[in-house]
Amino acid sequence: MKKSFLILIILTVMSLSLVSAQDEAVVATPGETVNMILLPKFLGIAVFDQAHQGAEEAHAELQNAGTLEFLGPTQENSAAGQVEIVTTAASRDDVDAIMISNNAGDQLGPALEAAKAADQTVVTWDSPIPSGDSEDLFVAQVDFDQTGKVMADMALSILGEDGGKFAVLSASPDAANQNAWIASLQETLEDEAYASLELLDIVYGDDVTETSYDQALALVDKYPDMELIMAPTTVGIAAAAKAMQDEGLCETVKVSGLGLPAEMLDFTLNGCAPEFALWSFVDLGYVTYYATYLLATGAIEAEEGVSFEAGRMGVYTIEKDPTREVGLRIVMGPFSVYNIDNVEAAANPGGAEMTPEATEEG
Amino acid sequence: MPPSFKWDSLKRWETLLAVVLAVVVIFNISQSSVFLRVDNLVNLFMLHIEKIIVVLIMTLIIINGEIDLSVASVMGLGACVVANLYERGVSMEAAILVGLGVGALCGIINGFWVAYVRLPSLAVTLAGLIAYHGIAEMLVEDRSIGNFPDWFNQLGQKALIGPLPLSLVIFFILFIIFAAVLHFSAFGRYVFVIGNNREAARYSGVRVRQVKMMLYIMSGVIASLAGILFAARLGAVRASTAEGFELDIITVVLLGGVSIFGGKGTLAGVGLSIMLVLCLRNGMNLLSITGNTQSTVIGVLLIFSVLIPNLTQDFQGFWNRRRMIAK
Numbered sequence: 011m012k013k014s015f016l017i018l019i020i021l022t023v024m025s026l027s028l029v030s031a032q033d034e035a036v037v038a039t040p041g042e043t044v045n046m047i048l049l050p051k052f053l054g055i056a057v058f059d060q061a062h063q064g065a066e067e068a069h070a071e072l073q074n075a076g077t078l079e080f081l082g083p084t085q086e087n088s089a090a091g092q093v094e095i096v097t098t099a100a101s102r103d104d105v106d107a108i109m110i111s112n113n114a115g116d117q118l119g120p121a122l123e124a125a126k127a128a129d130q131t132v133v134t135w136d137s138p139i140p141s142g143d144s145e146d147l148f149v150a151q152v153d154f155d156q157t158g159k160v161m162a163d164m165a166l167s168i169l170g171e172d173g174g175k176f177a178v179l180s181a182s183p184d185a186a187n188q189n190a191w192i193a194s195l196q197e198t199l200e201d202e203a204y205a206s207l208e209l210l211d212i213v214y215g216d217d218v219t220e221t222s223y224d225q226a227l228a229l230v231d232k233y234p235d236m237e238l239i240m241a242p243t244t245v246g247i248a249a250a251a252k253a254m255q256d257e258g259l260c261e262t263v264k265v266s267g268l269g270l271p272a273e274m275l276d277f278t279l280n281g282c283a284p285e286f287a288l289w290s291f292v293d294l295g296y297v298t299y300y301a302t303y304l305l306a307t308g309a310i311e312a313e314e315g316v317s318f319e320a321g322r323m324g325v326y327t328i329e330k331d332p333t334r335e336v337g338l339r340i341v342m343g344p345f346s347v348y349n350i351d352n353v354e355a356a357a358n359p360g361g362a363e364m365t366p367e368a369t370e371e372g
Numbered sequence: 373m374p375p376s377f378k379w380d381s382l383k384r385w386e387t388l389l390a391v392v393l394a395v396v397v398i399f400n401i402s403q404s405s406v407f408l409r410v411d412n413l414v415n416l417f418m419l420h421i422e423k424i425i426v427v428l429i430m431t432l433i434i435i436n437g438e439i440d441l442s443v444a445s446v447m448g449l450g451a452c453v454v455a456n457l458y459e460r461g462v463s464m465e466a467a468i469l470v471g472l473g474v475g476a477l478c479g480i481i482n483g484f485w486v487a488y489v490r491l492p493s494l495a496v497t498l499a500g501l502i503a504y505h506g507i508a509e510m511l512v513e514d515r516s517i518g519n520f521p522d523w524f525n526q527l528g529q530k531a532l533i534g535p536l537p538l539s540l541v542i543f544f545i546l547f548i549i550f551a552a553v554l555h556f557s558a559f560g561r562y563v564f565v566i567g568n569n570r571e572a573a574r575y576s577g578v579r580v581r582q583v584k585m586m587l588y589i590m591s592g593v594i595a596s597l598a599g600i601l602f603a604a605r606l607g608a609v610r611a612s613t614a615e616g617f618e619l620d621i622i623t624v625v626l627l628g629g630v631s632i633f634g635g636k637g638t639l640a641g642v643g644l645s646i647m648l649v650l651c652l653r654n655g656m657n658l659l660s661i662t663g664n665t666q667s668t669v670i671g672v673l674l675i676f677s678v679l680i681p682n683l684t685q686d687f688q689g690f691w692n693r694r695r696m697i698a699k
Contacts (some may be wrong), residue, residue, distance in 0.1 A: 053663050084663045086616065089606065091662070098657035101412045115516060117606040120529040184608065194552075206439045216612075232684045237478040305433065 027101050028182060035317040035325040036310045038072055044306045045076040045106045047099055048295070049092065051137065051185070053082040055217070056270055057244050057291040058111070061135070064295030065109070065150035072303055075107065085218060089114035089184060099137055100124035106308040109298050111136035112290035115184040119144055123313050124316035130307040135292075135298040139188035146305055146312040149298045150341045151289045153302045154187070156335040158194030159252040160309050161240055162204050162268045164285045173206025177229045179246045179267075190333050191242045210236055229292030230254075247286060251277035257265065265286035271356035285349045288302055289342065297323050297342050301349055312338055386630040388680075391643040396648060400655040407658060414535050416442040416654040418605070422447065422598040423617055426648050427624045428550045429594045431642045433587050434625050436556070437567040437634025438486060438493035440588065442500030443595040443621060445508065446478045447614035450596030452508040455517035455531045455609035464521050466602055474594020476589055479506055483588030485582040509611040518608035528604025546594070551639040559583070567634030572662065598654075623670075624649055627677040649673075 027259040048065050050058035062080045069078045081099075085186060092114045099105045108125055112118055112134055122132050122144035131146055138148040152160075165176055173238040178195070180188045192212060199207055210233050215222025220327035226239055226249060237253075241247035247269040252258050260282040269286040284324020304310045310318050310328075321343070332338035348356055382396040393415045400407040413470050417424070426443050450471045457467035478500060485496040562583045566573040574580050601608045628645030630637030649670065656666050 030588075043680060047660075062540075066501070079660050081660055081662050084667065093606065094657065095662055097415050098654070101409065102658060115518060115519075115608050117608050119607065183514055183610065222374060365612050 011243065026283060033357055035319045036304060037319045038300060038304050038309060038321075039172065039307070040071070040073045042072075042303075042307045043075040044303055045079075045104050045336055046299070046302060046306070047079045047081055047095075047105055047108050048299075049095055049108060049110040050080075051111050051217070052085045052091070054085060054090045055245060056273065058082070060291035061111075061295030061298070064290075064292035064297075065299040066295075067292070068296045068299035068303070068321060070127065072361045074303065078299075080336055081271060082128050085172045085216075087116055088182070093118060096121040096195075100128050100130065105130055107131035107133065107302045107304050109133050110133055112139055113137065113182060115186065116141050117313060124221075133298060133302040133305065137185055138331070138334065138339070139336065140186045140189075142331070142334045144145045145337065147301060148331060148333070148337055148339040149294065151291075151294050152343050152345055155194050155197075156345070157191040157242070158196070158198040160287050160347070161191070161195050161242065161267065162198045162207060164287065164347065165207055165238055165240060166204065168264050168266055168284055169207070171206070173204075173208070174237040175208045175210050175235055176234065176240055177233060177236055178212040179222060179229070179239050179241040179243075179250055180212060180214050180227055181243040181246060183214050185217075188242060193259055194333075195240075195242075201339075210303055213239060215241075215243075215249060217243055217245040219249045222246045223235045224254040226250035226256065226265075230257070230259060236263060237265060238264045241265065241269075244268060244270045244288070246274065247283065248273070248277070250272045251283040255280065255282045271353050272358075274348070275353055275357040278350055287322045287345045287347045289345060294324060296321065297340070301326070301340065314338065386638065386641045386644060388650060389627075389629070389641060390591065391508075393644055393648045393651065396655060397652045398657070403655065405659040409569070410535050412654070412658075414531075414540065415539050416539070416650050419651070420535060420620075420650060421537075421543060421605070422602040422614065423621050424624070424650070425539065425546060425593075425601070426541050426617070427622050427646060428546050428594050428639070429591045430621050430625050431556060431628070431630055431637060431639060432550065432623070432660065433591055434630050435634060435637045436563045436584065436587055437568045438584065438587070439497060439569065439622070440482065440493065440500075440591045441497040441618050442478065442482060442663065444592060444614045445501045445619035446475055446503035446592055446595035447599030447602060447613065447617060448477050449478065449504045449508045450599035451603040451609045451613045452511045452517075452611060454603060455520075456511040457518055464524050466670045470597050471600050474592055475592040475599075476595075477592070478596075478689055479592025480585070481591035482592070483585040486588065490573055493495075505611075507510070508613075510562035512611040513608060514611075516608050516610045520607060521605070524604050525607045528601055528607070529531070538583060539598075539605070541598075542601070545644065547639070554639055560588075563587070564635055567636075569635075605682060615686075623674045627674055648655055 027350045048062055065078060081095050096118060099108055108130055118139060125132055126144055133149060134145045135149040136151060139145045144284040171208050178192055180192060185276050188200050198204060199209060208357045213225045213229060222245055229236060229239060239250045241250050247265060247267040254265055255261050265283040266286050270288060274283055274286055304318050305312060314328060314330055317325055319325050326340040328338050328340055331337040406412050453466045453474045454471040458464055480498050486490045486493045500696055501548055510631055527538050528535060533541055533602050562578050566583055570580060599614055602614060623640055624645050626632060628642030
C-alpha cells in the first residue's frame, strides 16, 4: 500500500515535470558568439531601419560577442541582389545565421540551401520563403490570415456600411507577404459581411515611391467609380495618399492599408488616409534576433511546440504555419489600427508620454 | 598616327588592367580565406553570368563601330516569351526554341535598320530597348511567372560538368569561339576594318551590310539565351527581368579597352575587364560591402577607365607638340 502510494507520487511528479518541461519557455544565455546578418528586402526605407534598430537592441541585450551586419541590395536590384548576398554569405566561414525578409519569391531557394548546407541558421522575418524549404523558422509580424480581415474592416469603416469599389496597390509581385495578405483579403471578401466591397484590380508599385505614385493615379483614371485604394505596404500607402492629396482627390478616393504613423500623420489629419494599420518593426527585428540567436546557439530546435522567451516581448511558441503548406512560424502581433485619434501619439512616441493623462497616471 | 602607336597603347591598357586585377586578387586573398575556394570562384562568375555572356557579343558590335542598347530588353523579352508560352501549356523545350527565335527576330529588326537603312545604331537600338521591353510587359504584365520544370531550374542552378553550371560552360565556350573569330578569322578582320572606316571597307569589297546584320542577329540570339539562363537561375520571370543590364554590359566592354568609336579592342582586354569587375564585386561582397557603395566603387573605376586613356593621349599630344616647337 505504502509502496504503491510512493510510486504514484513519483509518477505524478514525473508527469508534472514532463508537462512543465514542455511548457517551460527556453531563456537565452547571453554572451555566446553568433555572427549574424540581417538582410532586408532592400536598403533605404524606414521600416527596415527600424527592424535593424530592434535587432541592435537585442544584440546589445544578449551581449553577443559576434557581429550583427545589416546588409541589403539596392531597391532596383532587390531579387538578384538578395540572391547575391545570400550566396556570398553561404560561402563565408564567419557567418552563423541569416535573417532575411524575402523579396525574391522562391528564387532564393538554391542560395539558402547552400547556407543551410554550410550549417547556417536561416530565419525569415516580415516575408517568408513561400515553399517553406530552406528556412528554419518564419517570424510573422502578424497572423497573415488576419491581415485580410483587418484590411477589409478598415475598408468598411472608411466607406461605410453600403461599401464601394476599391483597388489594391501592392509592392512587388514576388513579395511573399504581400501575396499572402492579398490572398487573405480576397478570401475575406467572399464572406457575406463584406459583400458590399468590390475589389477592382491589383497593381504593383514595387515599393518605389514614384512608381507607386503613378500606379495610384493610373488607378484613378482607369476606375472613375473607385472610392478607395488599399495599399498593404508602407511605401505604397504614403505614395498613394500623396498622389490623392496632390490631385485634390481626397474627397472622392480615400487611401488605407499598412502605413507608418510618422509617414502617414499629415494624410490622416487631412482626411486623405483616415485609417490604416501596422505593427512595430522595431519589435519585429528584436523578436527575430532572439529567435535566431536561440536557434543558432542550439538552445532551441526549430520544432512545433517549442517555446522560448524573447526578452521584453515575452514568450513565443513555434507552430506550423497555416498560411503555407510547409513551414514553421511564430506570430509576433498584434495589429495597431491608427486614425485621427491616436496617430499623433504614435507618430511622436516621445511626445506621447507628455500628455496630461500619462502624467496623471505617473 | 602610325598604327604601331595604337598597338602600343592597347598593350599598355591590358597591362594596366592585369596589374589592377592582380592587386584586387591579392587584396581579396589577404582579406578572405574564402576567396580562392572553388565554390566561391563559381559563385563569382554565376552571380553575373548572364551579363558577361552578352559582354562577348557586345565587344564585337562596339569594335564594329555600332552599339546595341536593346540587349537587356531582349534578355527580358526572351525570358518572358518562354515563361508566357510555358504558362500556356507549351512544352519548355519548344518555348525555349521560340524564345531564341524571338531573340533572332529582334536582331534582324535592329540589323535591318542599322545595316540596310543606315540609321544610327544608337537610335535604332534605343527604340528597340523601349519596344522589346514593352512587349515583355504586355506578355507578363505585373506578375511573376515561376514554377518551371525542375530540369530547367536545375540547369540554371546546379553544377553540370564538375563544379561548373551550364551557363558557365556556355560562357567559356563562347569566349573561345569569339576570340578565335575576332582575332583569327576573315570575319573578325572585317569587323575591325568596318569599325575603323565603313566607307573604306565598302570600297575594298567588304560586305558591310552582311557583317553588321550577322552581328545583330548573334546579339539577339545570345541576349535571349542569356535571358533564358537568367530565368533558369532565378526560377522566376518578371517583365523587369534584366532591366538596366545594358549599361553594366557596355561599361565592362569599355573598361576592357574597346574604343566606343569602333575599330579598336581585344577580347583579352575584355576578359581581363570581366575578371576585374567580378573579383571587385565578389571581394566587396565577402567584406560585406553591398548596395550603393558597391555601385559607387565600380562607377569610380569606370570613370577612371575612360579618363586615363584619353588623358594619356592628350598628354602625349601636348608633349609631342612641345618637342616639335623646341626643335
